[in-house]
Structures are given as C-alpha cells and as structure tokens.
Amino acid sequence: MAHENWPQKALWPVEITDIVALWHTYRIPIILSTFTILIVFRTILHIRAPREKLSDSPPPSSPNLPAEKEKLLVVDSKIPVAKAPRRIVGGLKKRSSSQEDARPREQKIQVLIFFSSLTGTTEKTAKVFTEQLAKSQADSAIFLEPQLLDLSYIDYDEYFITPPKGEPGISYFYLLLLPTYNIDTVLDNFLEHLQETHHDFRIDTAPLSPLLGYSVFGFGDREGWPTEEEGFCSQAREVDKWMAKLTARKRAFPLGLGDPKRDATERLKEWKEGVEDVLAHIAETGSLGEGVVGSGDAVESDVEDVDEDDGEVLFEEQEVAKRKSRLQKKDTLNDLEDIGGTLNKTPSAQNVESSAPLEVDFTTYSKGGRPTAPPTAPAVTKEMVPKNSPTYTALTKQGYSIVGSHSGVKICRWTKSALRGRGSCYKYSFYGIASHQCMETTPSLSCSNKCVFCWRHGTNPVGTTWRWVVDPPDLIFNGVKAGHYKKIKMMRGVPGVRAERFAEAMQIRHCALSLVGEPIFYPHINEFTAMLHKEHISSFLVCNAQHPDQLAALKPVTQLYVSIDASNRESLRKIDRPLHRDFWERFQRCLDILREKRFQQRTVFRLTLVKGFNIEDEAEGYADLVEKGLPCFVEVKGVTYCGTSSSAGAGLTMQNVPFYEEVCAFVEALNAALARRGLAYGIAAEHAHSCCILIASDRFKKNGKWHTRIDYEKFFECLESGKSFTPEDYMGPETPEWATWGKGGFDPRDERVFRKGKNKVALTGSQGEVMGEKEVVEIDS
Numbered sequence: 001m002a003h004e005n006w007p008q009k010a011l012w013p014v015e016i017t018d019i020v021a022l023w024h025t026y027r028i029p030i031i032l033s034t035f036t037i038l039i040v041f042r043t044i045l046h047i048r049a050p051r052e053k054l055s056d057s058p059p060p061s062s063p064n065l066p067a068e069k070e071k072l073l074v075v076d077s078k079i080p081v082a083k084a085p086r087r088i089v090g091g092l093k094k095r096s097s098s099q100e101d102a103r104p105r106e107q108k109i110q111v112l113i114f115f116s117s118l119t120g121t122t123e124k125t126a127k128v129f130t131e132q133l134a135k136s137q138a139d140s141a142i143f144l145e146p147q148l149l150d151l152s153y154i155d156y157d158e159y160f161i162t163p164p165k166g167e168p169g170i171s172y173f174y175l176l177l178l179p180t181y182n183i184d185t186v187l188d189n190f191l192e193h194l195q196e197t198h199h200d201f202r203i204d205t206a207p208l209s210p211l212l213g214y215s216v217f218g219f220g221d222r223e224g225w226p227t228e229e230e231g232f233c234s235q236a237r238e239v240d241k242w243m244a245k246l247t248a249r250k251r252a253f254p255l256g257l258g259d260p261k262r263d264a265t266e267r268l269k270e271w272k273e274g275v276e277d278v279l280a281h282i283a284e285t286g287s288l289g290e291g292v293v294g295s296g297d298a299v300e301s302d303v304e305d306v307d308e309d310d311g312e313v314l315f316e317e318q319e320v321a322k323r324k325s326r327l328q329k330k331d332t333l334n335d336l337e338d339i340g341g342t343l344n345k346t347p348s349a350q351n352v353e354s355s356a357p358l359e360v361d362f363t364t365y366s367k368g369g370r371p372t373a374p375p376t377a378p379a380v381t382k383e384m385v386p387k388n389s390p391t392y393t394a395l396t397k398q399g400y401s402i403v404g405s406h407s408g409v410k411i412c413r414w415t416k417s418a419l420r421g422r423g424s425c426y427k428y429s430f431y432g433i434a435s436h437q438c439m440e441t442t443p444s445l446s447c448s449n450k451c452v453f454c455w456r457h458g459t460n461p462v463g464t465t466w467r468w469v470v471d472p473p474d475l476i477f478n479g480v481k482a483g484h485y486k487k488i489k490m491m492r493g494v495p496g497v498r499a500e501r502f503a504e505a506m507q508i509r510h511c512a513l514s515l516v517g518e519p520i521f522y523p524h525i526n527e528f529t530a531m532l533h534k535e536h537i538s539s540f541l542v543c544n545a546q547h548p549d550q551l552a553a554l555k556p557v558t559q560l561y562v563s564i565d566a567s568n569r570e571s572l573r574k575i576d577r578p579l580h581r582d583f584w585e586r587f588q589r590c591l592d593i594l595r596e597k598r599f600q601q602r603t604v605f606r607l608t609l610v611k612g613f614n615i616e617d618e619a620e621g622y623a624d625l626v627e628k629g630l631p632c633f634v635e636v637k638g639v640t641y642c643g644t645s646s647s648a649g650a651g652l653t654m655q656n657v658p659f660y661e662e663v664c665a666f667v668e669a670l671n672a673a674l675a676r677r678g679l680a681y682g683i684a685a686e687h688a689h690s691c692c693i694l695i696a697s698d699r700f701k702k703n704g705k706w707h708t709r710i711d712y713e714k715f716f717e718c719l720e721s722g723k724s725f726t727p728e729d730y731m732g733p734e735t736p737e738w739a740t741w742g743k744g745g746f747d748p749r750d751e752r753v754f755r756k757g758k759n760k761v762a763l764t765g766s767q768g769e770v771m772g773e774k775e776v777v778e779i780d781s
C-alpha cells in the first residue's frame, strides 16, 4: 500500500526539493540580476520623471488667457492647499513663439493728428498741440505716442480709404487741424479725395468706420469771413461733414472753430479738453459713449432726421429715448387723469417714506386764504411716478429723464438749436438767456389743471393735493443737473454742434421751472431755488395761479410767472379744466399776491392764445386782469400744437393755432386797452419764430429805450446782500435793436433754418415779410 502511494508522496518532495536545490545553485546570479534590473528600471524612471510629473500639473490654460493670468495660475498653485497634491515640480513651460503671437495683445490707441498749413500758423499750433497731448497721455499704457502728419506729404490712400494697416491690436483716432483758404490749396485735393472715396462704388460708403472716432478743428479769419455763411472755416466744416460720412458718423467731439487773431487759443483749449475727455472715455470703455451715433451703443439712434443743409443725417436725442423705450417692455398708456388710482396699485419699497408731508386739501378755499380741510395723513404714501408705472414709460418715451419719484428734466428744441448755432428761444431776445445754457426742469410732474393745450396732457399725473413721497431737494437738484448734462453730452456727435457752444453748455446758467406740472406744488421749492441761486443759476418759475398759499410763501426768484389762460371764469374753466372747485377765487388771489410781489422780483403774466378759446373779444378782460396784478411784463404767446391724440381729444386742432399776425393784432388791441386804463405799458420786444411778443411796464424803459434784459450777476449780488431789492436793481442792458417790436427778434449772428417739414404754414409778421412758420413741434417753456 505504501508502494501504491509512492508516486503521490514522491511528487511533493521532488518539486520542493528541486526548487530549493535550484535556489541554492543559482541564488547568487538571481539576486544579482534582479538587483541589476531594479537599478536599470529605477534609472529609467528617474530620467523620465520631470516630464511625467509635469503632465500631472493643471490642464493647459486657455490660449485666450493673458500671460499675467497664466503666471497667476502658477503662483496660486504654489500655495499649499489642504489635501491637494503638490503639483508644481518643474518651472513654467516655455511658450513657443507661435503660441505667443496667438495671444491677443492689449488694445492700444494711436492718435493721428493731421494738419495742413500755408503760412505756418496751423503747423506751429499743431506741433504744440501734439506735444501737449503726448505729455498728458505719457503715463497711459493704452495710448501710443500721438503722431503729427502733414496732409501735404502723406499718401491719402494710406489713411483716408481705410485706417492704416498697423500692428494688430492698434486702433486709430483721427484729429484734423485745418485752416481754410478760398484759393487752390492742398485742402481742395484732400476734400476731393474724401468725396471720391465716399462715392466710389467699389468701396464701402463708410470705409473709415473702423476708426475709434474723429474730430476736426478749423482755423479761419473772422475779419475777412465774419460768419460761417460768408465762408468762415468753410473747409474745416466740409472736412468734418465728409469725415462723418466716411466714418459712419463717428464724430467724437463737435467741430471746433477759431480765429488765430482773436480766440483760437481759447477755442482750441476747450476743444482739446473735450477731445481728451472722449479719449479717456474710449480708453476706459472702448466706446464713444452712450447715444453717440456710430458708437455702436445699444441706444444709438435708428430713426434719423435728414438735416437739410448738409445732407448729413441728424441724430435726435429724443429718438434715442424712443428706441430705448422700445427696448423696454411695451406698456400701454393708460389715461392718467385719475393717476392716484393707478399709482395706488403700484407698490414700492420706498412707499413708506417718513419724510412725506401731510396731505393738504386745496380743493375748497376759505376767505381767509387757508385750506379749510384739516390735513390728514394718508395711510401709506406712494411715489408719484414709480419706475414701473405707465406714466414713467410715457414720460421717458417723450425724452424726459425722471429724477427721484416726482421730478423731471428734458432738453428743449431751442437748447439743441442753440448748440448748433441756429438761434435761441424768445427768452434770449427778451431777457438774454442763451438756450444752450438753460436747463428745463420741474420738481413736480403733477399738476392741478388739465389745460386743453397742455402738450403732456394725458401723460402727466394730476391731483389737487400732494399725497406722494417727497424727495429731498438736493437729490432733485443733483439729479436734474446730471440728467441735463447727460443729454447735452449726447449731442456731441450731432452735425452742426459747435465745440464752443458745447463747452458753454456744460455750465448751466439758467433754469426754467416750467416743463410740465406745477413747480410750486413741491413742498421744498424754496430750498430747491436756493440751491440754484447758490450756483448762480437764474430761476424762471411758471405757476398756474391755483396755489395762492404756496405762491405767497415763495421766496424771490429771478422771474416769477403766473399763467393767465383766460380773462373770465367761464373761459378759464373751459380752457384750464381745473380740478379745484374754487379755481376762480384761487386765480384772483394769485393776482393779488403777484401785485404785492412786483417790487421784490420781476413778475410776468403769461398769456397763451388759443384760437376759438381765449382770444376773441377778450383783450378788455385781460386788460382788467393786468390792472389788478400790475405785472412787470406780459408775455403773449400763440399756442403750439403738439399734434398728440390727447390734444385732439381735448378738441384742439391746427385751426386753434393762431397765425403770428393774429397774435400781433391781439397784442396791439391789449396794448390799446391798457392805455385806455391809463396803465403805463408798451410793446417792447418780439420773437416771431416762437410766435411770442412782450409787453413791458414803463418801469423798464430808460431814456426812451426798453431794458427788458436781466443783469444776472447783479441779481445774485442783490440776493446775497441779504437786503431787500427791487426788479429795477437788476435791470440789464438795453434790449437789442433786432429784438424790439417790428424787427422780428432773430439774432442776426445765428443761422436761420427753415425746416422743410410737413405741417408747416408760412406766417407773415407785422411788417408783411415771412416771419415764421406754424409748426407741429414740441412746445417750449
């Protein structure tokens, strides 16, 4: 049995003993070769180690990341992070040069200054200008050193077909300093080149649009060429126009004009400062700024008005607002006459404002001049115009900037006109107010009337009491100024805007508190006007003769207006559609107050004539009111039709707009009626273009000459003296001859532009010549 099991028994001992025997026989070579293999393997691993370990580092960064960011990544990863393996072993992998090129460089701006010069003046100025610009940009990494280029020596094809093909990442900005010559010079070739490039069918009509922007400054001689119509700086103006076309309207700053013998240094300084501001803005944002045509801004105008005299498309700030509002949610415009109801449905976080005043009911008026109803506090105070309300949408659509919750600011068409050297409103002719320095605003968009001619009727809130949140006066003051300046800045690229007027416009000198709504409705109106006066901004305040208490409490303003829209109770009810039941009593009381104030400030009756409503047979009635209020002035103005459905809804059509000759006839009748009453008044001035005529008290006549203008600095002096003063104390210089009755009232230094619009009827003035037009336009204050 033992034998039977042998093979099994024998197998184990053979195998084990064999292995043991083998080990004993070959153990030395086995150990040696294993050791050698291990060493070899270890050596190989050691040699390959750096490459393999780097592949363990973070994934390759995006090729779009700038070098700094890549470095940052490396630096950051050196910071020990809990539990994370230490990744950096080797140094930063070096980029190949091709990788380096693929990385976008930082954008650089190259300013090119082109000039031409025959007698050397422009060349000298351009050199100094370039040096100064280089110095002011020396610390910036974005601006390359500006280059000065003489148009006589450059190849136009290199610069004026497309921008130069410089290194990638460089964008160009052109400045052109140019004299004007009415003889053949290099500028004629240059202008021809620009024109041909624009008309060349093989090239895009705006091949210079890749430029960041451009601006032109012209030098001329006012002695030989006193006005632009007579050729002052005509070639610079032409170049500006062609550059606008070639760059797709990238006029970064208005055209500057100067005469080296008179004002070129001053004008160039203003222009340079403006251009530097724009360049700084481009460096910061990469764009020309909000609303500037060609800037690519989202709110850039897409509805353009063709400017007749230069063929260039005109950008209207109002259209920007239109587009902006189109982008906003489309809200249907409710009838807001019962605005209170609408507002009450609009909750707001700011609704519970503790600064809100008590509600004052003016609806019934007691004999003692005090409101009869005791003030009652509303449960929750609402905002007058909340941001999400249809009123807000409607007003912003019309070009208003809403400030806070109940104030508004807007630039009027005259401000735009004056910026373009095309004349100011009648307040320039009568009182010396330059429209481009005038801000039109209101601290209360709400009113207590619903006048048939109100151009914002149907969109502004109405109410007899102030029952809304009250914004502090400094918030309104700073807000309306910022809103006004923003709108002025948006006029930068508009054709025809002159750098000089643009610079002046950045300093508000006058404030018309009359836009829409009732300014004295605002509980802090005195604080607000004090802020204006502190900054030497004059105040023209128009009120609707419905708030006698507030009128009585009003501190002196530069000129205080009361709207006199009718001469009798029935007519006033029809035309003003007042909300107050005792509107006639309120109106009468306001006239008494104005009479009392006539020796403290300039007081004015504002008559707005509406044919079919308040002209016919009312001259005598108005004369009675003048006798009662004894205002310093009576301004008579034909109503301006605004062509809205709301005015049509109020029964107003173009037929209600009086012709200028009808306004003249009325004024003559009123003047005669005043004379019959022995009142010392006379027709002092006119501005036919705005259909406006001024009757003045003889108090403003010196040596047979009218002095309707205002000495504004004297006004502030009187105010700051703390002593009492009279309107005569700040009476200004003589009314200019061109503004006096019978002369039309258009400043001969401005360019008169008749717009070829629809809805226009030529009007004849008192002298029989064409004096103005009957337009469907935005009303001015």
Ligand SMILES: Cc1cc2nc3c(=O)[nH]c(=O)nc-3n(C[C@H](O)[C@H](O)[C@H](O)COP(=O)(O)O)c2cc1C
Binding pocket: 116, 117, 118, 119, 120, 121, 122, 123, 179, 180, 181, 182, 183, 219, 220, 221, 222, 224, 225, 231, 232, 233, 234, 260
């Ligand atoms: C022959 C001649 C024609 C001129 N024509 C005009 C002109 O049409 N309009 C204008 O505003 N200035 C005109 N000027 C004035 C020059 O534009 C002005 O003196 C300018 O500063 C000259 O610049 P420059 O010295 O760089 O050539 C003219 C000057 C000369 C000598």
Ligand code: SF4
Binding pocket: 412, 413, 414, 415, 425, 426, 427, 433, 434, 435, 436, 438, 439, 440, 512, 780, 781
């Ligand atoms: S119309 Fe009114 S707001 Fe415009 S410039 Fe004249 S006064 Fe100022």
